Amino acid sequence: MSMVKVEEEEEQQATTPIHTSSPSSYVLLLQIMSKRRTWVCIFVLVYGLLFTSSWNFLKSMISWYKLQADQSSTTSWWPALYASVLLGAVFGVLWMVAALAVVVPAVLVTWIAIVVLLAFFGKPKRTLVAEGRMITKEIFGFVMKVLLKEGNVVAAVCAVLGYFVLGRTNGKGVD
Numbered sequence: 001m002s003m004v005k006v007e008e009e010e011e012q013q014a015t016t017p018i019h020t021s022s023p024s025s026y027v028l029l030l031q032i033m034s035k036r037r038t039w040v041c042i043f044v045l046v047y048g049l050l051f052t053s054s055w056n057f058l059k060s061m062i063s064w065y066k067l068q069a070d071q072s073s074t075t076s077w078w079p080a081l082y083a084s085v086l087l088g089a090v091f092g093v094l095w096m097v098a099a100l101a102v103v104v105p106a107v108l109v110t111w112i113a114i115v116v117l118l119a120f121f122g123k124p125k126r127t128l129v130a131e132g133r134m135i136t137k138e139i140f141g142f143v144m145k146v147l148l149k150e151g152n153v154v155a156a157v158c159a160v161l162g163y164f165v166l167g168r169t170n171g172k173g174v175d
Contacts (some may be wrong), residue, residue, distance in 0.1 A: 046101065050094055061087055062083075065079055082161045084158075084162035084163035085159050085160075087159065088154075088159025088162060089159075091155065092151045093155075095150075095154040096147050096151035099144075106152075107143055115135070
């Protein structure tokens, strides 16, 4: 009887995964990352970093424009055009990154809902996998088209507004 018990214990130890690192830190990390407030904090931190970096970029671009406007004796529209296009491009990209952080979970939930509905309607597993891949490509393509189109609109609006603000003040009075 003891021989059987020893063999069962050895078999159980063989099937149990061996952790080379401390399992308590791994479990603690999984518990922390499974909390919704952790993800909200990460989301707020990323948006805060985006806001801070864009604000600092805006201030540095305005100070560069002031320097260019002070150095040129004649009224030149090139520095204003350059600064506004650069501002528009940067804010368009920042908008797309920020929107992507919101879009990815929404697309994932939509994709899961569609695949689950297909499964409930009795689709075979092979068909479900094939249609799931096709749906993934379609959703991803549609989302990227919308993000690029709206990102370009944001960039154009920021560039036009930036040009009128910079060109109108000619580097003076903009803080």
